[in-house]
Amino acid sequence: MREILFLAHRIPWPADRGDKIRSHHILKRLCEMAPVHVGTFADDDRDMGFAEAMDGLVASRHVELRSKPQWQAGIEGLLTGQPISVRSFASPSIQSWVNARIASGVVSHIFCFSGQMAQYVPMDFRGRFIMDFVDVDSAKFESYAGEGHSLMRWVNRREGRVLARFESEIAQRADASLLVSEAEAKLFQDRTGASTVMAMGNGIDTGFYDPDGQYNKLHPPFPDPLIVFTGQMDYRPNVEAVSDFAHHAMPMIRAQHPEATFAIVGRNPTQAVSDLSMLPGVQVTGAVDDVRTWLAAADVIVAPLRIARGIQNKVLEAMAMAKPVIASPAAAEGIDAEHGQHLFVEENIAAEAARVCALLAEPGSGLAIGQAARMHVIAHYGWRSQLALLDRLMGLVTDDPQ
Known part of the structure; x- marks a missing residue:
C-alpha cells in the first residue's frame, strides 16, 4: 500500500494565512495522489475547530493543541542542545502517532512541511521523504541577532547557529528539500551543501482573489483615500x-x-x-x-x-x-x-x-x-503549475482532476 504521511507545524485548514495557504494547497494535491494521514498542531481553540473539516479529505488525522510555553521550550533547547524553535513543537503524543502510522506498514512517503516537524521523521524510515523548509529559518534568527537587549541577541545568535546545523542534517537525509523561491533555494544550498535543493513557489487562487468576485463590499462611509x-x-x-x-x-x-x-x-x-x-x-x-x-x-x-x-x-x-x-x-x-x-x-x-x-x-x-x-x-502563479514539481517528486500515479 502506498500512502502519504503529511506533517505540518500548523493545521493546514483553512487557507487563511501565508504558511497555511501553501500547506493547504499542497495537502489537497497530495490527497489527489494517494490516501494521506495528517499530523499537525493547532495554535488555539479556533484552529482546533477546523480539524473536522479535513475528515472528508484525509485518511486519518491527529490535531493537537500546541500549548507549550516559550520558556519551557527555551529550557528544553538549552538542555538538549536543540533549536528552541524545534523544541516548541516537540510532542511525545505526535511522535507516538507518527510511529504507529509508520508501523502499520502503509506509509510509503512522508511530506514534511516546515523544518520544526522534521524531528518526527524516524532515522530508519526507508520510504520517500520530501522536506519543505519553505524558507531559511536559521537566516531569519541570524538577522535578529543584532537587535534587542544582550540576552535576546545571544538567544538569537544561538538559535541561528543551532538551527542551521539542524537544517543541514535534515537536508542530508531528505530525498528533496524544497524552498519557496530560487533565491531561498540558493541560499539554503550554499549554507547546507545539500545536493537535492529545489524551488517550488507559491501560487494564488485567482478565482477567489478576483476584483469582480462575490464578496461583501466595505460599506460607506469608508476611508478615502x-x-x-x-x-x-x-x-x-x-x-x-x-x-x-x-x-x-x-x-x-x-x-x-x-x-x-x-x-x-x-x-x-x-x-x-x-x-x-x-x-x-x-x-x-x-x-x-x-x-x-x-x-x-x-x-x-x-x-x-x-x-x-x-x-x-x-x-x-x-x-x-x-x-x-x-x-x-x-x-x-x-x-x-x-x-x-x-x-x-x-x-x-x-x-x-x-x-x-x-x-x-x-x-x-x-x-x-x-x-x-x-x-x-x-x-x-496558478497553483496547478506551481505544484507540478510536487507531482514529479512524489512519483505517484495520478489522474489529473478536471
Missing part, C-alpha cells in the same frame, strides 16, 4: 513593518493627502500594533471576515517589510485583486514581476511614502498597473 496592509499581526516582521510605516510614512503622506487612512488588516494584533490606532490616520481592524473586502476598497496596498523570507502571499493576493502594490525589496524578493510594470519596489520608507503620494495623485496610473498585475498573476 485608503492605504492597506494585510497580514498576521502578531508576526514580528509584520509588526515592525506597520509600525515603521505608521510612524514615518503616514506623516509624509498626510502632509499631501490629509484625509489618507492607513488600515492595518489582520488578526491577533499585538498591543504595539493596537496602539498605532491612536496615531492620526491609522486604523487597526483586527480579524476580518474576508480580507478581499479591504483589498477591494484600497487605493494602494503596501508591503514595507524590512525582514522577509520567501514569497509574500500578501503581495500576490493584492496583485490578483488588481491593486497597485508598493513593496520593499525584501517583500518583493522571489516574485517574478517587474518594477513599474506589475508593482513598485521601493528601497526605503521615504521612497514608499513618495510612491503612495504619486499614486493617490494620479489614480489612473494605479488602475493600469493593477490590471497588469492581475494578468501577470493569472499567467504565472
Whole structure:
C-alpha cells in the first residue's frame, strides 16, 4: 500500500494565512495522489475547530493543541542542545502517532512541511521523504541577532547557529528539500551543501482573489483615500513593518493627502500594533471576515517589510485583486514581476511614502498597473503549475482532476 504521511507545524485548514495557504494547497494535491494521514498542531481553540473539516479529505488525522510555553521550550533547547524553535513543537503524543502510522506498514512517503516537524521523521524510515523548509529559518534568527537587549541577541545568535546545523542534517537525509523561491533555494544550498535543493513557489487562487468576485463590499462611509496592509499581526516582521510605516510614512503622506487612512488588516494584533490606532490616520481592524473586502476598497496596498523570507502571499493576493502594490525589496524578493510594470519596489520608507503620494495623485496610473498585475498573476502563479514539481517528486500515479 502506498500512502502519504503529511506533517505540518500548523493545521493546514483553512487557507487563511501565508504558511497555511501553501500547506493547504499542497495537502489537497497530495490527497489527489494517494490516501494521506495528517499530523499537525493547532495554535488555539479556533484552529482546533477546523480539524473536522479535513475528515472528508484525509485518511486519518491527529490535531493537537500546541500549548507549550516559550520558556519551557527555551529550557528544553538549552538542555538538549536543540533549536528552541524545534523544541516548541516537540510532542511525545505526535511522535507516538507518527510511529504507529509508520508501523502499520502503509506509509510509503512522508511530506514534511516546515523544518520544526522534521524531528518526527524516524532515522530508519526507508520510504520517500520530501522536506519543505519553505524558507531559511536559521537566516531569519541570524538577522535578529543584532537587535534587542544582550540576552535576546545571544538567544538569537544561538538559535541561528543551532538551527542551521539542524537544517543541514535534515537536508542530508531528505530525498528533496524544497524552498519557496530560487533565491531561498540558493541560499539554503550554499549554507547546507545539500545536493537535492529545489524551488517550488507559491501560487494564488485567482478565482477567489478576483476584483469582480462575490464578496461583501466595505460599506460607506469608508476611508478615502485608503492605504492597506494585510497580514498576521502578531508576526514580528509584520509588526515592525506597520509600525515603521505608521510612524514615518503616514506623516509624509498626510502632509499631501490629509484625509489618507492607513488600515492595518489582520488578526491577533499585538498591543504595539493596537496602539498605532491612536496615531492620526491609522486604523487597526483586527480579524476580518474576508480580507478581499479591504483589498477591494484600497487605493494602494503596501508591503514595507524590512525582514522577509520567501514569497509574500500578501503581495500576490493584492496583485490578483488588481491593486497597485508598493513593496520593499525584501517583500518583493522571489516574485517574478517587474518594477513599474506589475508593482513598485521601493528601497526605503521615504521612497514608499513618495510612491503612495504619486499614486493617490494620479489614480489612473494605479488602475493600469493593477490590471497588469492581475494578468501577470493569472499567467504565472496558478497553483496547478506551481505544484507540478510536487507531482514529479512524489512519483505517484495520478489522474489529473478536471
